[in-house]
Amino acid sequence: MTDCLFCKIVAKEIPAEIVLETDRALAFRDINPQAPTHVLVVPKEHHADAAALAAADDGLADDVLKAAHAVAVQEGTAEPGYRVVFNTGPAAGQTVFHVHAHVLGGRALEWPPG
Ligand code: 5GP
Ligand code: ZN
Numbered sequence: 001m002t003d004c005l006f007c008k009i010v011a012k013e014i015p016a017e018i019v020l021e022t023d024r025a026l027a028f029r030d031i032n033p034q035a036p037t038h039v040l041v042v043p044k045e046h047h048a049d050a051a052a053l054a055a056a057d058d059g060l061a062d063d064v065l066k067a068a069h070a071v072a073v074q075e076g077t078a079e080p081g082y083r084v085v086f087n088t089g090p091a092a093g094q095t096v097f098h099v100h101a102h103v104l105g106g107r108a109l110e111w112p113p114g
Contacts (some may be wrong), residue, residue, distance in 0.1 A: 004097070049099050081105065
């Protein structure tokens with residue numbers, strides 16, 4: 001996608017603090033962190049949202065989830081715990097329509113979210 005912010009980060013056309021890169025996923029720190037660990041994990045291939053990612057073939061969603069867990073381990077927040085969030089659609093607060101998992105940790109996280 002030519003006019004997609006996260007495609008541009010994947011292409012390294014826009015800088016980001018990358019914390020993990022695999023063949024098919026990229027993880028970088030959120031520019032406006034909501035927790036000590038706040039990393040976004042995206043598939044390198046453009047899909048608009050979690051529904052499109054789930055419909056993608058050949059295990060791409062698996063790769064994104066595995067990368068999210070690897071980020072939590074790397075950040076030292078796999079224990080005591082972390083949260084993985086896919087805001088999906090405007091009513092859920094999705095603002096960038098290149099699917100991304102928020103990996104949040106490093107502090108106690110309340111439930112339910114707002
Ligand atoms: P959403 O609201 O779509 O679930 O999440 C989009 C996230 O992208 C937000 O948490 C926002 O802070 C983050 N974000 C927006 N623009 C940029 C950017 O240019 N670089 C980085 N690293 N994060 C961004
Ligand atoms: Zn994109």
